Amino acid sequence: MKKKVLSVLLACTMVISLAACGSSAAPAADAAPAADEAASTEEAAPAADTASTEEAAPASELTDGKFAETRHITVEVYDRGNDGGSDPTNNMYTEYIKKGMLEQHNVEVEFVAVPRWTEVEEINNLLAGGTAPDVCVTYSYPTVLSYANMGGVIDLKDYVEQYKADTPNLWGWLGDTNMLWDKDPNTGSLWAIEGKRAEQQRINTFVRQDWLDALGLKAPTTTQEFEDMLVAFKDNADKLLGKDAAKMVPFSVSYDVGWRASNIITSFMDPKISDKEYYVNGFDDRMLTEPQTKEAVKLLNKWYNAGLMWKDFALYGSGDTTEDDMIKAGYVGAFQHNWDYVFRNGEDSINANLKRNVGEDAKFVAIDPFENADGKHAKWLYSPAGDRKIFFPTTNDEVLASFLYLDFISSPETIKYLQAGDEGVTHNVLDSGAIQIIAAEGDAIQNSGKNIDYTITCNGTYFGDQALAALSIAYGYAEADPELVSQSDKISMTDGMEPKNVNVGEIASEAEIGDSLSAKRDQIYDKAVTASEADFDSVWDEGIADYLSAGGQAIIDERTEKWEATFSGDMLP
Amino acid sequence: MARDKVVVKPPKHKIDRAYIKRYWQLYALLLIPMIYFFVFKYIPMQYVLIAFKKYSIVQKVWEMPWAKNHGMEYFIKAFSNRDFMNSLRNTIVLNLLDLVIGFPIPIIFALILNELRFKRFKKSVQTIAYMPHFLSWVIIYGLALQLFTPTDGLINMAITAFGGDPIPFLNDGKHWVGTYIGLGIWQSFGWNSIIYLAAIAGISPELYEAASVDGAGRFQKMWYVTLPGIKPTIVVLLIMALGNVIGSNFDRPFALQNNLVMEYAEVISTYVYKVGIKGLQFSLTTAVGLFQSVVNVFFLLGANWLSRRMGERGIW
Numbered sequence: 001m002k003k004k005v006l007s008v009l010l011a012c013t014m015v016i017s018l019a020a021c022g023s024s025a026a027p028a029a030d031a032a033p034a035a036d037e038a039a040s041t042e043e044a045a046p047a048a049d050t051a052s053t054e055e056a057a058p059a060s061e062l063t064d065g066k067f068a069e070t071r072h073i074t075v076e077v078y079d080r081g082n083d084g085g086s087d088p089t090n091n092m093y094t095e096y097i098k099k100g101m102l103e104q105h106n107v108e109v110e111f112v113a114v115p116r117w118t119e120v121e122e123i124n125n126l127l128a129g130g131t132a133p134d135v136c137v138t139y140s141y142p143t144v145l146s147y148a149n150m151g152g153v154i155d156l157k158d159y160v161e162q163y164k165a166d167t168p169n170l171w172g173w174l175g176d177t178n179m180l181w182d183k184d185p186n187t188g189s190l191w192a193i194e195g196k197r198a199e200q201q202r203i204n205t206f207v208r209q210d211w212l213d214a215l216g217l218k219a220p221t222t223t224q225e226f227e228d229m230l231v232a233f234k235d236n237a238d239k240l241l242g243k244d245a246a247k248m249v250p251f252s253v254s255y256d257v258g259w260r261a262s263n264i265i266t267s268f269m270d271p272k273i274s275d276k277e278y279y280v281n282g283f284d285d286r287m288l289t290e291p292q293t294k295e296a297v298k299l300l301n302k303w304y305n306a307g308l309m310w311k312d313f314a315l316y317g318s319g320d321t322t323e324d325d326m327i328k329a330g331y332v333g334a335f336q337h338n339w340d341y342v343f344r345n346g347e348d349s350i351n352a353n354l355k356r357n358v359g360e361d362a363k364f365v366a367i368d369p370f371e372n373a374d375g376k377h378a379k380w381l382y383s384p385a386g387d388r389k390i391f392f393p394t395t396n397d398e399v400l401a402s403f404l405y406l407d408f409i410s411s412p413e414t415i416k417y418l419q420a421g422d423e424g425v426t427h428n429v430l431d432s433g434a435i436q437i438i439a440a441e442g443d444a445i446q447n448s449g450k451n452i453d454y455t456i457t458c459n460g461t462y463f464g465d466q467a468l469a470a471l472s473i474a475y476g477y478a479e480a481d482p483e484l485v486s487q488s489d490k491i492s493m494t495d496g497m498e499p500k501n502v503n504v505g506e507i508a509s510e511a512e513i514g515d516s517l518s519a520k521r522d523q524i525y526d527k528a529v530t531a532s533e534a535d536f537d538s539v540w541d542e543g544i545a546d547y548l549s550a551g552g553q554a555i556i557d558e559r560t561e562k563w564e565a566t567f568s569g570d571m572l573p
Numbered sequence: 574m575a576r577d578k579v580v581v582k583p584p585k586h587k588i589d590r591a592y593i594k595r596y597w598q599l600y601a602l603l604l605i606p607m608i609y610f611f612v613f614k615y616i617p618m619q620y621v622l623i624a625f626k627k628y629s630i631v632q633k634v635w636e637m638p639w640a641k642n643h644g645m646e647y648f649i650k651a652f653s654n655r656d657f658m659n660s661l662r663n664t665i666v667l668n669l670l671d672l673v674i675g676f677p678i679p680i681i682f683a684l685i686l687n688e689l690r691f692k693r694f695k696k697s698v699q700t701i702a703y704m705p706h707f708l709s710w711v712i713i714y715g716l717a718l719q720l721f722t723p724t725d726g727l728i729n730m731a732i733t734a735f736g737g738d739p740i741p742f743l744n745d746g747k748h749w750v751g752t753y754i755g756l757g758i759w760q761s762f763g764w765n766s767i768i769y770l771a772a773i774a775g776i777s778p779e780l781y782e783a784a785s786v787d788g789a790g791r792f793q794k795m796w797y798v799t800l801p802g803i804k805p806t807i808v809v810l811l812i813m814a815l816g817n818v819i820g821s822n823f824d825r826p827f828a829l830q831n832n833l834v835m836e837y838a839e840v841i842s843t844y845v846y847k848v849g850i851k852g853l854q855f856s857l858t859t860a861v862g863l864f865q866s867v868v869n870v871f872f873l874l875g876a877n878w879l880s881r882r883m884g885e886r887g888i889w
Contacts, residue, residue, distance in 0.1 A: 124853060146853040147630065150630040151629055247725075255832050314832045314833045315831045316718075512854050513848075513852060515852045516847055516848045516852050523833075526833055527833055530744065546655070
């Protein structure tokens with residue numbers, strides 16, 4: 001009898017544990033907030049209180065910009081996991097920030113590392129656990145919006161005005177445009193502050209100059225010439241790669257085709273595209289739903305089936321280095337990527353690796369072959385307004401200190417130091433006055449180009465001075481040939497089109513599905529490129545239909561509706 | 574007052590005491606898992622409510638407002654979503670294939686291993702077979718890429734060297750299913766056979782001796798002695814496996830899937846991760862998780878009932 005009771009008891013626990021296991025995916029993620037909810041609501045309350053008292057007596061907390069008592073804030077910083085990089089939370093630059101903040105404002109700064117390639121998930125977990133950093137940064141506005149709708153983000157609309165006098169550098173650098181970019185035209189809420197891009201260059205096409213030379217080819221200037229060049233690479237694989245001929249990849253892309261073939265796709269787009277059309281299809285910058293994109297992908301599909309592209313590209317996910325390794329080993333003839341991609345990371349840059357692995361004249365150079373219907377080499381640039389989104393979660397009870405932090409990192413001196421470091425250690429000053437970045441070691445290594453992970457309000461070369469930045473851009477990459485950088489810079493701006501960002505209020509349909517739609521977009525691109533030529537049309541059409549029904553159409557409709565409610569024509573005034 | 578009656582009954586009381594005195598250590602030990610289950614399995618269960626509520630990151634569960642459609646909004650949303658239905662189908666198909674193909678293999682392996690007479694060889698085969706169990710799926714996918722990719726994979730390089738066409742092990746949906754099942758079996762059959770080997774070790778040698786006396790050959794002994802001897806173990810494990818038919822582990826499909834095969838590779842656990850956790854739709858996620866658990870419990874009960882009907886013991 002007892003035995004039976006015992007076994008029933010055991011059996012019950014087992015069954016119920018099985019049941020609990022099944023649903024553990026959700027509760028595991030949700031269990032955490034409960035414990036911290038109390039804390040966060042408590043903390044939110046006093047923050048609101050200080051706000052209201054402060055309105056009566058502004059800036060009473062600060063004397064000479066300093067708090068009477070030391071405050072403590074935590075700040076998100078990306079961890080890129082670079083080989084041989086410095087510790088993102090503790091290096092020469094974090095020390096500079098910590099010291100400066102303590103001296104100027106009596107605020108202690110602690111950095112929280114968040115993996116760069118999974119930032120959204122990681123911040124989700126931290127927010128749900130109530131342990132998110134006081135100053136958070138992300139590239140995805142829909143994510144901020146989702147948190148805001150759940151009540152997880154502080155509305156900054158009053159704070160920005162209230163602390164304006166305390167944050168002259170922040171307002172000076174970002175201006176009204178970026179500070180108030182995300183202000184909802186209907187409700188007035190401001191969930192995030194937009195960082196600013198100091199550089200607008202986006203994507204370039206690179207090609208192996210030494211391969212062109214070996215085959216006696218000129219740099220291609222049209223799409224057809226580019227294709228002929230790829231064929232020539234393939235046909236001469238034995239000559240170019242010898243025993244590694246089988247590893248030849250004339251043109252390489254990654255799973256993110258919308259990015260890695262962007263200039264080809266752009267060249268197919270209607271040059272007279274209206275602002276409205278661009279906005280309506282502009283949920284992300286991969287142009288999947290633009291009508292002419294299909295033709296561009298069809299071209300890629302043709303190349304793929306002709307053996308001109310890397311067969312296995314879709315099997316490797318985000319953050320995988322297989323493709324980079326192939327490029328560095330010298331198997332790849334051409335590819336598209338960020339305009340400075342081959343120069344990044346000093347000694348570990350693509351061109352430096354090629355020089356070591358292949359030979360003295362092996363190098364990638366920028367070319368500009370893809371012309372659109374108007375014969376222009378059009379490509380999209382970054383808009384200076386709107387870059388990374390900075391937001392404060394409701395667990396942040398040091399709003400003023402956080403603003404002072406943003407002010408500190410937006411001051412010209414701080415930006416200059418974070419980007420250029422110490423003279424003789426990370427940069428030299430040339431006769432012309434230009435700053436030349438040199439290879440750094442140990443703590444002085446910048447894990448991201450121009451330390452953009454610390455200068456979250458500023459993306460790109462600035463050095464605290466526009467003229468100096470323009471003068472120095474060619475010297476911004478240790479180990480890189482300034483002429484090549486300068487050429488790449490010029491090409492990337494040629495016929496550049498500046499996207500016109502607009503703010504017509506919250507697009508509710510983007511909030512929850514943004515991330516899964518982006519994954520779907522990549523799947524559609526990948527499947528279409530790798531389909532057989534006969535299947536291409538059906539694969540593409542089915543993919544687009546699936547994308548639209550999974551939420552893409554809802555976004556397009558809502559964007560159209562909000563556009564029409566805000567503007568009268570198809571073009572921005 | 575039935576309770577008083579029990580208390581006044583002297584003999585019974587006495588037995589209880591002696592019983593407790595004798596076995597209290599066992600009960601004390603049982604307390605540890607009980608506390609574990611209470612803290613980590615029962616307390617979190619209140620969050621099942623999230624499935625019926627509109628989730629908010631800053632509110633307590635009971636403060637959150639109820640979802641639309643009498644709280645069923647997220648269930649309706651899940652079941653009208655093509656991607657969810659697709660992942661449900663994939664989960665069932667992949668798990669059934671795993672069950673049909675993967676379940677018998679450790680049994681067969683255990684039987685064969687049991688017949689090996691050379692001890693050293695037997696031990697090393699066993700060790701080699703269960704080694705892969707200790708590899709994480711991420712590493713296994715790394716190995717799979719080295720072996721199976723269309724151009725650079727070792728196997729496909731060999732095939733093309735002999736003039737064949739590369740087999741799309743990883744980049745074609747149907748082939749991928751085969752790779753998924755195959756890798757799953759490779760990873761786990763050795764480990765899963767351990768429990769059968771233990772059960773075989775528990776069979777009385779007298780039975781084999783008696784069978785020998787009756788003139789049974791090796792194969793007959795295997796069929797009439799070993800297999801019936803491990804039948805209860807097989808049944809229990811089968812019930813457990815059936816109870817998990819729409820459950821799914823996360824790391825195996827997540828590590829193995831890629832953009833080209835998502836139609837076949839997206840299962841509920843990865844769907845929940847991508848749409849729910851990454852997309853911040855916690856209510857939807859919980860609804861899907863709850864649905865999964867309920868179906869699993871029904872499968873478990875059904876399988877148990879069936880096994881008892883067929884004269885086996887079941888798990889309770």
